[in-house]
Every structure is written in C-alpha cells, then in structure tokens.
Amino acid sequence: MFSKLRFILSHQDQHYIYGMLLLSLLVSLIELIGISAIAPFIAVASDFSLIESKTYFAFVYHFLHFDSPYEFVLCFGIVLLVFYVFRSLINLLYQHLLARFTFGRYHLIVERLFRNYLDINYEDFITKNTSHLTKTITTEAHNFTILLAAFLFMTSEVFVVLLIYGTLLFVDFKITLGLTFVLAILGFLLARGIALKIKKQGREKESHQKTFFETLSSSFGNYKIIKLQSDSDSIWRNFSNSLEGYSLANIKNQTFFHIPRLSLEALGFCMMILVVLYLLIQNPNNVTGYLPLLSMYVLALYRLLPSINRILDSYNKILFNFRSLEIIYQDLKMQTQDLGEEEVKFEREIRLEKLSFGYQQKCVLQEINLTICKGEKVAFIGESGSGKSTLVDCIIGLLCPQNGGIWIDDVKLEKTNLKSWRKKIGYIPQNVYLFSGNVEDNVAFGRELDKEKIISCLKSAKIYEFLQTKEGLETQVGDGGIALSGGQKQRIAIARALYGEPEILVLDEATSALDTEVEARIMEEIYKIAKDKTLLIIAHRLSTIEHCDSIYRLQNGTLKLV
Numbered sequence: 001m002f003s004k005l006r007f008i009l010s011h012q013d014q015h016y017i018y019g020m021l022l023l024s025l026l027v028s029l030i031e032l033i034g035i036s037a038i039a040p041f042i043a044v045a046s047d048f049s050l051i052e053s054k055t056y057f058a059f060v061y062h063f064l065h066f067d068s069p070y071e072f073v074l075c076f077g078i079v080l081l082v083f084y085v086f087r088s089l090i091n092l093l094y095q096h097l098l099a100r101f102t103f104g105r106y107h108l109i110v111e112r113l114f115r116n117y118l119d120i121n122y123e124d125f126i127t128k129n130t131s132h133l134t135k136t137i138t139t140e141a142h143n144f145t146i147l148l149a150a151f152l153f154m155t156s157e158v159f160v161v162l163l164i165y166g167t168l169l170f171v172d173f174k175i176t177l178g179l180t181f182v183l184a185i186l187g188f189l190l191a192r193g194i195a196l197k198i199k200k201q202g203r204e205k206e207s208h209q210k211t212f213f214e215t216l217s218s219s220f221g222n223y224k225i226i227k228l229q230s231d232s233d234s235i236w237r238n239f240s241n242s243l244e245g246y247s248l249a250n251i252k253n254q255t256f257f258h259i260p261r262l263s264l265e266a267l268g269f270c271m272m273i274l275v276v277l278y279l280l281i282q283n284p285n286n287v288t289g290y291l292p293l294l295s296m297y298v299l300a301l302y303r304l305l306p307s308i309n310r311i312l313d314s315y316n317k318i319l320f321n322f323r324s325l326e327i328i329y330q331d332l333k334m335q336t337q338d339l340g341e342e343e344v345k346f347e348r349e350i351r352l353e354k355l356s357f358g359y360q361q362k363c364v365l366q367e368i369n370l371t372i373c374k375g376e377k378v379a380f381i382g383e384s385g386s387g388k389s390t391l392v393d394c395i396i397g398l399l400c401p402q403n404g405g406i407w408i409d410d411v412k413l414e415k416t417n418l419k420s421w422r423k424k425i426g427y428i429p430q431n432v433y434l435f436s437g438n439v440e441d442n443v444a445f446g447r448e449l450d451k452e453k454i455i456s457c458l459k460s461a462k463i464y465e466f467l468q469t470k471e472g473l474e475t476q477v478g479d480g481g482i483a484l485s486g487g488q489k490q491r492i493a494i495a496r497a498l499y500g501e502p503e504i505l506v507l508d509e510a511t512s513a514l515d516t517e518v519e520a521r522i523m524e525e526i527y528k529i530a531k532d533k534t535l536l537i538i539a540h541r542l543s544t545i546e547h548c549d550s551i552y553r554l555q556n557g558t559l560k561l562v
C-alpha cells in the first residue's frame with residue numbers, strides 16, 4: 001500500500017504528510033498532557049497538604065511565590081482552562097489541514113487521471129472501457145480521498161493511543177497490562193473476523209459499480225434501439241441488480257463498521273468497573289486515596305476508547321476503499337505517449353513500406369507498400385473487417401506500425417514528429433459525436449475560437465445558410481446532435497475537420513449512413529473542398545469514390561489497386 005501511495009502522491013504531498021504526522025504527534029502530546037494534568041489538579045484541589053508533600057508542587061509553589069495554597073490551586077485551574085481551549089483549537093486546526101489536504105488531493109488526482117487518459121496511446125485507449133474511465137474519475141478518485149483521510153486520521157490516533165498507553169504503563173503497569181491483554185484479544189478477533197469481510201465487500205461494491213456505470217452508458221448511448229426493442233425491462237433489471245448489490249455491500253459494510261465500536265464500548269465499561277473492583281480488593285480501606293489514579297484511568301479510557309474506535313473505523317475505510325487505490329495506481333501507471341515537437345513537411349508523398357499491423361495476436365495488415373502523392377484522391381474498399389480503418393489509422397498516425405514504416409517525403413514518421421503530422425489531418429468519421437452546446441463550440445471543439453474561420457468552414461460545408469434560418473453560430477445542436485438531421489450533423493463534422501486547416505482530409509465511411517441523394521451532394525462538396533488537398537476515403541458505395549484517382553482493395557491483409 002505504501003509504495004502505491006508514494007507513487008500516486010507527489011513529493012510535495014509526501015512532505016505535507018510528514019508535516020501532518022509531526023503535527024499529529026504534537027496533538028497527541030497535548031492530548032496526553034490534557035489527560036495527565038487533570039489527576040494532579042483533582043488531587044491538589046481535594047488535599048492542599050500535597051503542595052508541600054509533593055516535591056514538584058512545592059517547587060512550583062515557591063518558585064512562583066504563591067501567597068496561599070488557595071491561590072495556587074486557582075492559578076492551576078486557570079492554566080488548565082486556557083490549556084483545554086488551546087487543545088481544542090489545535091485539534092480544530094489539525095482537522096482543517098487534514099480535510100484541506102485530502103480533499104485538495106481529489107482534484108489533483110482527477111486532473112492527473114484525465115491528463116493520463118488523454119495522453120495514452122490511441123492503441124491502449126481502444127482497449128479501455130470508457131465507463132471504467134468515467135467511474136475511475138468520478139467514484140474511485142473520491143474513494144481514494146476517503147482512504148487517504150482515513151490513513152492520516154488513523155496514524156494520528158495511533159500516536160494518541162501509544163502516548164496514553166505509555167503513560168498508563170508508567171503509572172500502573174499491572175492494571176495496564178491486564179487491560180492490554182483483554183483489548184489485544186478483542187482486537188485480534190475483530191481484525192481477523194471483520195477485516196476480510198470488509199475487504200470482500202469493497203471488491204463487491206466495485207464490481208457492482210462497474211456494471212452500474214456500464215449499464216448507464218450503454219443504455220443512454222443506445223436509447224433509440226432500446227425504445228425500438230420496447231424491452232427496457234431486462235436493462236432495468238440488470239441495472240437494478242447491480243444497484244441492489246451495491247447497496248447490499250454498503251449496508252453490510254455499515255453494519256460491520258459498528259461491531260468494533262460496540263464491542264469496544266461494552267468492553268471499556270466492563271473494564272472500568274473491573275479496575276474499581278480491583279482497587280477495592282487491593283486496598284478496601286483507602287478507596288479515596290485511589291481517586292486521582294481512578295480519575296486518570298477513567299479519563300484515559302474515555303479518551304482511548306474513541307481513539308481505538310476511530311483507528312478501527314479508519315482501518316475499515318482503508319480496507320473498504322483499497323480497491324480504489326489499486327485502480328488509481330494502475331491507471332496512473334499507464335504508459336503515456338510523449339510526442340516530440342519536430343515539424344514534418346508534406347510536399348510530395350506519403351510512402352508506406354512493408355507496413356504490418358495486428359491487434360493482439362491477430363495480423364490485420366501484412367507488408368503493405370503504397371505511395372500516395374500530395375493532392376491525390378485515394379479510396380480504400382474491401383469487405384467489412386478487412387482492415388480499411390486500421391490502415392487509415394496507421395497512415396494518420398494513430399496506430400504505430402509493428403513492422404515497416406511510413407515516410408512523409410523522406411522523413412520517417414516517429415514519436416518525435418507525429419504531433420506535427422496529426423495536425424495536418426482533418427478526420428470525418430461515420431459516427432459524428434456532437435456534444436450538447438452551440439454550433440460554434442462544436443466546430444472549434446476545444447480549439448481557440450475564431451468566428452470568421454468558423455463561418456468560412458460552415459460555408460464550405462454548406463450548412464451556414466441553414467444555420468442562418470436558426471440562431472446562426474448560437475444554434476443549439478442538442479445532446480449528441482439530436483436536434484440536427486444526419487446530413488446536417490455530417491456537415492458540422494466537415495466544418496470541424498476543416499477548422500484545423502488540414503492538408504489531408506480523411507473520410508471513414510463518413511457518408512455511408514446518409515441516403516444516396518444527400519450523400520451524393522455532400523460528396524460533391526467534399527471533392528470541391530478537397531480540390532487542393534489529399535483525400536483518403538474509406539467507402540462501401542462505389543458511387544462515393546467515382547472521382548478518386550486511385551482505388552485500392554484490401555483483402556487478406558494485402559492491398560491491390562483496382
């Protein structure tokens with residue numbers, strides 16, 4: 001756990017934790033003084049003769065020149081009052097710093113996770129489940145902060161317990177060892193019996209949450225199909241089962257959470273009574289003489305029990321949320337792609353030499369040789385699953401060839417220049433994802449807003465006039481572009497691709513979902529737009545590619561000119 005925590009937290013965070021541990025040591029010392037000071041105060045307040053008989057009282061009394069024992073006890077009381085106010089304030093400060101640290105880590109970890117997800121290889125990304133990524137960012141990061149808070153809280157409480165315990169040992173080791181024996185047995189039983197169960201519940205909770213998020217994203221993503229199937233019951237049942245499992249894990253966990261506290265409280269009360277009985281048996285005639293010792297034990301137990309309780313509580317939280325720590329650790333460890341800033345110039349050609357690529361064990365492209373001249377319009381056809389998208393993803397620098405390579409003019413595509421190459425590409429997919437917002441933001445898609453350029457791209461995509469009949473650039477597209485027709489969505493996607501001023505336009509079955517008439521019109525406009533650009537088209541319908549200069553068919557991992 002510690003190595004994972006060290007990996008997740010920055011050096012600064014680790015220093016902060018050490019600082020917090022030191023502060024918690026100070027808080028524990030103050031707690032100890034708070035407990036130890038009350039017994040002598042009660043003793044001296046009930047018996048003024050102690051001022052002379054106890055050397056430490058006598059020393060303070062004479063050193064500070066008190067006029068009467070009454071004045072001495074009064075001052076002692078005032079000092080204690082101030083001290084207890086200070087104790088509360090420093091505790092409050094500690095709790096505040098603890099909360100600030102743990103919840104401050106939440107946004108840092110979420111930021112790091114999101115950055116990592118954005119920077120991993122495209123190849124790694126497509127193996128990930130997006131609902132897992134959403135779950136990690138929303139839920140696991142939150143659970144991790146609970147674990148972190150519990151860890152720090154537990155450490156500070158351990159200090160408190162150790163210090164109080166050390167003092168009790170010093171005061172009366174027989175009683176203290178007796179108490180320890182009973183407590184140790186109970187602690188062992190609780191740790192053995194309950195810890196495993198709580199860890200298991202943590203895993204169950206995570207697994208149900210996974211199904212819960214997956215069902216959510218697949219249901220909203222396929223809403224139309226669900227409506228058509230008119231069978232939302234099975235989906236609902238799946239959702240309800242995962243929710244039920246999640247709730248059950250939480251219910252069990254909450255119940256188990258209370259077992260340590262209740263057992264400890266019961267044991268604590270019993271032990272207090274046993275201590276009184278023990279002292280009575282030891283010295284039946286002088287119980288009042290044991291009053292300070294008794295009050296110290298009572299106060300120590302009063303402080304120890306909640307502390308031990310909180311330690312167990314924190315320990316349970318750590319166990320319950322341990323899976324989140326592992327998930328975050330794994331996801332932050334994912335290899336990110338560090339791309340260089342080298343410029344690549346595309347003046348003449350794109351050349352593929354003996355390019356091979358496969359997913360896991362499956363070889364999809366075998367030793368492909370191909371030259372695409374600048375300005376050429378190239379189409380790729382082939383059966384579904386023949387590898388057209390894979391080939392184009394290699395050309396546009398999303399997938400890295402496993403053998404062979406790609407040369408732009410005479411420069412090989414590599415990590416150092418991939419960024420510059422990708423910037424030259426405008427990609428229009430078959431499934432356009434428009435997010436809920438206006439047209440302007442959808443076209444710019446996170447890039448700097450330039451209204452003139454957006455209008456020009458919308459004009460090129462032949463959608464500007466239509467938008468003028470609505471609210472222009474401010475027209476709302478609805479979630480997933482639901483307020484637009486398929487053709488209109490595709491035109492927004494074209495404008496989005498053009499906004500990056502690409503040198504190469506890539507259409508991955510971009511118009512195959514449209515009817516032939518709309519497709520023909522859009523394709524005609526795309527050929528016009530791409531007059532001076534290189535155009536790569538993946539298509540099923542031959543009518544789409546009739547204006548292309550070359551058509552290649554992919555079959556059994558190889559490429560043939562048609």
Ligand SMILES: Nc1ncnc2c1ncn2[C@@H]1O[C@H](COP(=O)(O)OP(=O)(O)OP(=O)(O)O)[C@@H](O)[C@H]1O
Nearest residue numbers: 126127359364382383384385386387388389390391
């Ligand atoms: N992420 C992936 N993991 C494993 N295999 C994959 C992955 N993506 C694609 N494949 C496999 O690689 C092969 C080529 O897929 P690709 O999508 O390139 O074909 P395609 O010709 O574009 O198909 P379509 O015309 O149906 O879009 C297919 O057999 C597919 O199952």
